[in-house]
Amino acid sequence: MPQLSTRHLRGREELYLAHLVLSFITMGYLWQEGEEGTVKVTAGSPARGECHRPSGSPPILSHADFVLANWRRKDPSGPLEIENLDPIISLPGGESLRGFILVTFLVEKAAVPGIKVGREPPAVPCSCLAPEPSPRGCQRVPRAHPNYVDPAVFYAVIRIFLSGWKDNPAMPDGLVYEGVSEEPMAFSGGSAAQSTVLHAFDELLGIRHSQESTAFLHRMRDYMPPPHRAFIEEIGRAPSLKQHVLCSGDARLRAAFNRCITALADFRSCHIAIVTKYIAVAKAKAGRAEVGGWAGRPPAALEAKGTGGSHIFSFLKSVRDTTRDGLISA
Numbered sequence: 001m002p003q004l005s006t007r008h009l010r011g012r013e014e015l016y017l018a019h020l021v022l023s024f025i026t027m028g029y030l031w032q033e034g035e036e037g038t039v040k041v042t043a044g045s046p047a048r049g050e051c052h053r054p055s056g057s058p059p060i061l062s063h064a065d066f067v068l069a070n071w072r073r074k075d076p077s078g079p080l081e082i083e084n085l086d087p088i089i090s091l092p093g094g095e096s097l098r099g100f101i102l103v104t105f106l107v108e109k110a111a112v113p114g115i116k117v118g119r120e121p122p123a124v125p126c127s128c129l130a131p132e133p134s135p136r137g138c139q140r141v142p143r144a145h146p147n148y149v150d151p152a153v154f155y156a157v158i159r160i161f162l163s164g165w166k167d168n169p170a171m172p173d174g175l176v177y178e179g180v181s182e183e184p185m186a187f188s189g190g191s192a193a194q195s196t197v198l199h200a201f202d203e204l205l206g207i208r209h210s211q212e213s214t215a216f217l218h219r220m221r222d223y224m225p226p227p228h229r230a231f232i233e234e235i236g237r238a239p240s241l242k243q244h245v246l247c248s249g250d251a252r253l254r255a256a257f258n259r260c261i262t263a264l265a266d267f268r269s270c271h272i273a274i275v276t277k278y279i280a281v282a283k284a285k286a287g288r289a290e291v292g293g294w295a296g297r298p299p300a301a302l303e304a305k306g307t308g309g310s311h312i313f314s315f316l317k318s319v320r321d322t323t324r325d326g327l328i329s330a
């Protein structure tokens, strides 16, 4: 296959779209036969298409491809609501895949007011006094759309297509991107741990996670579009909001700050409940039966690990608990 060139692409949107298409093709090609049928070499990949270079994205499907770039309005003048949205590109998983992509997209959308607060200087922490802190909005979205994703389809069909080839026993040698490097390369799979939103809230609220969790989350930042990564780092470098609240001695500010921390910890508890339903319970129920017309077997490599590569529940509980540690006591 000839080397694809980005020469004919116009602007950021077309670059992201090209990366989206090539990364979906790569995942479909690599995982179509399940864990047993993996290949060692790929052509026509995002790396080969050079799209990852200008867009700064790694040559694998990331959260930015799967969710942030992967939606379109059915009615161009209609609202950004699930009924008026569709993914641009799909993989096996039917309506459940559609729901998984779009509900995650709506969680990102619900975070927008909180992200705008993050852009304000810490001299304006009163924005935290908003009646409903943004993480609370994020939590409301999955609750409002509980039946869009079938746990059995998610577990047996969808997850494998988000798998990476870093520390994955199904692809222990990584992947050779033909025409790019003769040495195999290893990349983590797509995960919402690569979403900018919670990283930004953590930095804004001064949450300090354990060394191990921080190392994982910082590795996930390599899978974000570079401007997103730069945004998080800029919040991290800005004067500390927590310090400002502490120094102010203002009880109302402290209460508002603590409401944000509690909302973030509650979001993480809600997420643990979702992960229990879609991974732990789904795993217990999984047989070898055909699910949704797809006879694939759930990936063994993902029984205890997330698609991003974390040790799922110890990681998720640890980040939830360290979030709570961020509360300011009276």
Ligand code: HEM
Residues within 6 Å of the ligand: 103, 104, 107, 108, 142, 149, 154, 190, 191, 192, 193, 194, 195, 198, 199, 268, 271, 274, 275, 278, 279, 305, 306, 307, 308, 309, 310, 311, 312, 315, 316, 319, 320
């Ligand atoms: C079926 C639904 C979901 C499942 C099974 C799921 C599963 C997971 C897993 C296993 C991890 C651990 C990291 C890894 O190794 O990949 C993770 C992390 C994460 N997920 Fe989800 N997830 C789901 C939905 C969502 C949604 C809708 C969001 C909202 C954007 C989200 C946001 C996050 C975040 C931010 C992390 C990083 C940990 C944190 O900061 O608390 N997830 N998820």
